[in-house]
Amino acid sequence: MAAPGTMLAARLVGHGGPEALELAEVPVPAPAEGEVLVRVGAAALNNTDLWTREGAYGLPGDPDARAGWRGPIRFPRIQGADIAGVVVQVGSGSDAGLSGTRVLVDPAIYDRDDDDANPVGLLGSEKDGGYARYVAVRADRVHDVGDSPLSDVELACLPTAYGTALGMLERGGVRPGETVVVTGASGGVGLALVQLAAARDARVIAVSSAGKLSAVRQAGAGAVIDRATDPWEQIASAAPGGVDAVLDVVAGSGIAAGLPSLREGGRWVVAGALGGYRIDLDVRRLYLHNLTLLGSSMHTPAHFRALVDVARQGRVRPVVAATYDLADVRRAQEDLASRQHVGKLVLVND
Missing domain, CATH: 3.90.180.10 (Medium-chain alcohol dehydrogenases, catalytic domain)
Known part of the structure; x- marks a missing residue:
């Protein structure tokens, strides 16, 4: 299935307030070798989105420096770590059978390829994420959730918040x-x-x-x-x-x-x-x-697979506070910053 040539995306063009997010028509990313293209059904918001936008993470030796999750951000950057959707295109070297699969994306960029690897980067921070119609991700970071009773909106709540929580429980x-x-x-x-x-x-x-x-x-x-x-x-x-x-x-x-x-x-x-x-x-x-x-920072690959099992079995149903169209991303981030809600805020695509 071929993706269109351009897509709507919410790009961070610098550190700052909600005005630092701009909506733009940008080229649909082409999946590189070992990647797949996912049509985003839903993308959840996290505090890391706010802090990345604000540059609130500091740097070693300079805690007041404006920086992203793991250091300086390369702008423009499409935010959004938490993604549920469908694989619509498969890059060379990836399993062609993934095409059409409903997936949950592991947003972590790891320091090595083993079960206990540490996250050293994040979609939406070190690499473009899911505040868009499409996102290209590593094929080994998508997990089949076609049999999950959870909706795309519920699934999108899981990766960062529930992955971080599961990492805390396991490490503790x-x-x-x-x-x-x-x-x-x-x-x-x-x-x-x-x-x-x-x-x-x-x-x-x-x-x-x-x-x-x-x-x-x-x-x-x-x-x-x-x-x-x-x-x-x-x-x-x-x-x-x-x-x-x-x-x-x-x-x-x-x-x-x-x-x-x-x-x-x-x-x-x-x-x-x-x-x-x-x-x-x-x-x-x-x-x-x-x-x-x-x-405890996020999760390991082994933790994320355990989280996918939770999703497939529907053992936990995430609490969704509100959903927003992608075009309302600024309002969604403002609502997140107000902390008046209980549960997750999620961007949805038609």
Whole structure:
């Protein structure tokens, strides 16, 4: 099936506010050797889209530098990491049988080709992504989800948020029956953590804003705590023996305040810094109690395959807050930045 010559895309033309996104007719990418062309059915938004647009990631040795997820961005860049769609063209050296397959795209660019590879780049940041009608991706990064009961909109919610959440659960060694705390529980990754942790039969204590606690409880949290109170005091009461793990996307001062809530040998997994990226920590509390403080960035190829299995079986149904046409991408990013919603925001193509 041949793709048309041009397509509508939302391109980032520099760092800045929503005005840095422009809609343009651009050439449809031709799949190179080892790639396929995917017609995008839906593309979900993530905080990384906002921070990449703003250049908020800093650089080693210069935390205030304007940079993307892994360094300087080459503009113009089509944003959008999370893509569900259909393969419409196959490049040389790729499996011709992929044509016509409904797929979920692994957005990570890895440092090597093995199951435990580390993500060192991302679609929509280091390579053009899915804020477009079509996207060219590596053939080995598309996964057949033709038998999934999830819609394209639901599938598109999974790669970054649920992939990051699954990476945190796996790296943190969360097992059935354990008690975990999820911070920032109403956001994309936070809600994914609640759902996935509950699906593996962990007891979830979720921290979120007061107006979103009911939605977080419906997602699977056994206990919900208003972040405006003293959450760590309440967590100590809810789990007097300490919690097994904290799954944290907030960081900031909460790490030092919450570390005593871990049991002996407990794990603290960090995958975000919504509350600030600098901490003041008494390291003695770390080693004297055999605690683990672990950074977790996205997922590995093995994690993503496990996530695809979740999608195929429909074991978790992502919460979708709103959908938008691609032409409304600026409004979608503004709504994402307002943090008034619970669940994912998704761009859809006709």
